[in-house]
Amino acid sequence: MSDSLIPHVEVNTGDNPQACVIWMHGLGDSGHGFAPIVPELQLPESMPVKFLFPHAPVRPVSINNNMEMPAWYDIKSLDFNSRADLTGVEESAQQIKQLFDAQVEAGFAPEKIVLAGFSQGGVIAYHLGLRLPQRIAGILALSTYMCEPGLIAEQASEANRDVPIFVAHGEQDPVVPKILGEMAVKTLQENGYEPQWHTYQMQHNVCMEEIQHVSEWLQARLG
Template sequence: MQDLKTIEIETNPNPTASVIWLHGLGASGHDFEPVVPELGLPANAAVRFIFPHAPNLPVTINGGMRMPAWYDIKAMDLDRIVDTEQLMASSDAVARLVDQEIARGVNSEKIVIAGFSQGGAVAYELALSYPKRLAGLIALSSYFATAATVRLSEANRDIPVNVYHGTRDPMVPESLGRVSVAKLKEMGLNPAYQTFPMEHSVCLEEIVDIGKFLKQHLLV
């Protein structure tokens, strides 16, 4: 996969921390741009937010239509039959963004990986397998598609994880969020899990809590 195009927002010059945030199916890097001011970060926080654009791929469940996608979804059942090779390729492409941040002077332990829906599935794979210690993983309305195959790195064996889900989600049932948390616990991680009375979306309470997570793990 070619290098990803991105949108970058810096809360202050000379960032000392980074958040790489992956959008969902059919969206773009612009999707979560409006979230940054709502996170409640301190005025002096210097954080670089990176919002990559997924490549355009044919998506089977949408009649083969090409759209921004991190991987193909072949069937909308509870097991989410996905193109694992494409998911891994997307994970590798995002890993290059992490490498880029480290090359720009950001310590890997000050980099958080976040993802919504499809983006969350990629975030799970990347953050748990990345060879250097990361600051944290955030999964929103998502599922752990590669739980059976991920190679958990020693560096991130106890990475802080926050998982969020809507109890009324018709696209990714909340049960998939609970299954993801259970799989993480089986691997020895200790994820936090919160639900909100919403559909396949985000809400202000969730964003505020994410802001607290970022302050705890990036700004201390």
Template sequence: MKLKRETLELGSNIQHAVIWLHGLGADGNDFVPIVPELGLPKDAGVRFIFPHAPSRPVTLNNGMSMPAWYDIISLDRTKNVEMDDLLATVDWISVLIDEQVALGIDPENIILAGFSQGGVLALHTALRYSKRLGGIVALSTYFPFADETIAEMPKGYEQIPVFTAHGTHDPVIPVTWWHDYAPKLEEQGFSVVAKSYPMEHSVHPQEIVDLGAWFKDQL
């Protein structure tokens, strides 16, 4: 599937790409306003891509249709998504990465970022893509099938830098789910920047500052 998307470029000599995936019920415009707040140079040479998830019925939403990367079956973290459903969407994002590679961007200069559902997809796509990417940003999310995915990922992928953050008062995705997956990545040798903030299921101003600093290190 060729996903519709919003695109924002910093500079004309584009050498890096950030593919940023929104959460359930939102769209690609959700995180566009954050880019200027990251404090990156105007000539950073970065293309930000914000794809729109297609609308689909969501079981947890009584079958009502809304923008969603995959169906959410229940509130049980271990049973709320089918692997086949998730992997189908991983293929869509892999196509987006392929497009950027075809435009001349090295895979190690491509970062996958995502919030909530988008974070799940960022983690799974980055650890399954055919070449090692340049970074993962996982915001207010969780990591279903983490053990299987980490065990099956190609050797060397633990070199992918990770920025992961969560709200301590998140009522949608409990912070305990974050405490479950972030240490697993660290145990595998990933360089993980893990931050928590006094917020619910949202984005904190200090989080944007910290994320901007992390982006500067990677770019």
């Protein structure tokens, strides 16, 4: 089965991990982009975690003059409501679901698996995490937004109705304006979720304070 899975980078923080984080990168990046964050999280040796950083498929991106680059979906416009191409989002979410299912088959309990993503990757984490039929450990949504938020009410899985969600955004983000992160949080709240909302003095990136908070959150979810 592994041959058919989406290509990915694997980083383990110790032997025999019992928890797993599937972390999706942003537009134009690869699974290698976020892999170096693992040692910076400084997770305790007593809590070994398997991190998987999948590589998005290469596709033409409309707003970049159809240049081909790693992308979880096409971006046809920067309009708030149509920024994420739903068809591409669903296709990528299905690929990540196969990776998730493979971890469950390998012995990881679904409630010990976190879906994480930055920017485009966060869109996939939201889309899949809110719809998975198995209860998961949590959703980590960094500098991101939501695809077709109006669909959540009818498509959300009952198993994850109270799933822990950590949302983080840069106050000066020029790529994904902070208001898009706030709109996603508002949608979650309107649908009964209780996301944690964090902002940082940064642009479209991550910072050490954020990494520390993510580490604390992961330890609480996976410990």
